[in-house]
Amino acid sequence: MPSYSRNLANDLEQSSDIRFRLADNVAFLTLDRQTESNRLTPASLAHIVQIAQSLAADPRTNCVVVSAEGVEHFSSGIFNAELRAAYSKEDILGIVKLANDAFDRLQALPQIVIGALNGAVRAGGGELALACDFRVCADHASMAFHETSYGCFPGAGAPVRLTSIVGAGRALEIIATGREVFAEEMLRTGLVTEVVASARLQDRVSTIATQMAAKAxxxxxxxxxxxxxxxxxxxxxxxxxxxxxxxxxxxxxxxxxxxxxxxxxxxxxxxxx
Known part of the structure; x- marks a missing residue:
């Protein structure tokens, strides 16, 4: 593991808010930090790296479902103003590098990875969603990257992955303005493959995963x-x-x-x- 400051090293030792289980050749990775809009912590990012390492060596699992608890937020991302103030610049870069590692490993998995977007998808949460092979969203879901409002740009893959999905012009417009992209536009531009009623999202994604799990x-x-x-x-x-x-x-x-x-x-x- 890279060398981290004491603050960040301590955060990496905290318990992860990622729940993980295997069932019938499907892996389920679920964000469960509803009190903070399913924010991704350093410990959770490290846990995703560990999960991806394990799945990469799993010959039987066919499908991975990435989802989140609740009906309001898929994930608010990684940072907020309070957290930025608590970390040094070296810590910030260490977390961004960890996020890149986690999302790159998820995308590189041999299994098909499905994102189930149950609500607001923001910043680093959007970069997690883009690392999935395809996404299904609830009809009230939206995606936005607010990093340009804070002097930055999304640093864990969005400029690359979003461009490959919607094209360079639209990706730059979405990132540069930081505007919300709602479910109808996500479907129209290929950010998601299907939009379903919120109450049906988990069942619909489970059906797709079950179909894939039965394949060779x-x-x-x-x-x-x-x-x-x-x-x-x-x-x-x-x-x-x-x-x-x-x-x-x-x-x-x-x-x-x-x-x-x-x-x-x-x-x-x-x-x-």
């Missing part, structure tokens, strides 16, 4: 690798990877198991190999 891990992970490579390296590299992975899949246990299950009219038992 190698197929889902291969599709994610190809999509990510296309975004970073273009069509030619993605096509080359696609053919290599598809060739290997043809000789996998899971493809043989899928055919056997179809013939025998039973559920397939996938092993991820």
């Amino acid at each position: 891990p190698l197929g889902l992970r291969g599709a994610k690798r190809i999509a990510q490579l296309q975004a970073s390296a273009g069509d030619a590299a993605a096509h080359q990877l696609s053919w290599a992975l598809r060739t290997a899949l043809e000789y996998s246990h899971d493809v043989d198991e899928a055919l056997a299950a179809y013939r025998e009219k039973r559920a397939a038992l996938y092993l991820g190999r």
Whole structure:
């Protein structure tokens, strides 16, 4: 672990407000700090790093759901004025670096990562949401990045990830103005794939996750690798990877198991190999 000041080191030793559980090939990562609008603490960011390290080595889990408790706030972010005053500039940069590590690891997971946005998504909370592969939101949800009002810009990936989703012009306009983007616009611009009534959000995301959990891990992970490579390296590299992975899949246990299950009219038992 990097060297931190005493204040930040003490905060990293505090208990995390992230709840984590595994159930039926789905991992659930839930923010649970409602008294502070599900703010991400240094301890919580460190916990996300640990969770991501564990999931990266998990061959059976197919899907990760990132959500938050309550119906008002997905996450208010990481900092507020009081916290900024309590930390040194070196501490601030250490926390921003930790957030980058956490969100980069989440995005790099082999599993499909779904964000369930249950309300206001702000600043670092928005950067957590953008690290998910796709997002579903409640109809009252909104997203905003207020960092430019404090002499900054979002430092944990938003200028990169938001640009890749909505394009450079719109991303710069959203970040530079700090305005709220509401559910209808999030759907229209691809920030979310679906908008549902607040009361239905958890059930809807659970349904999507259950559908993914029933699939063969190698197929889902291969599709994610190809999509990510296309975004970073273009069509030619993605096509080359696609053919290599598809060739290997043809000789996998899971493809043989899928055919056997179809013939025998039973559920397939996938092993991820």
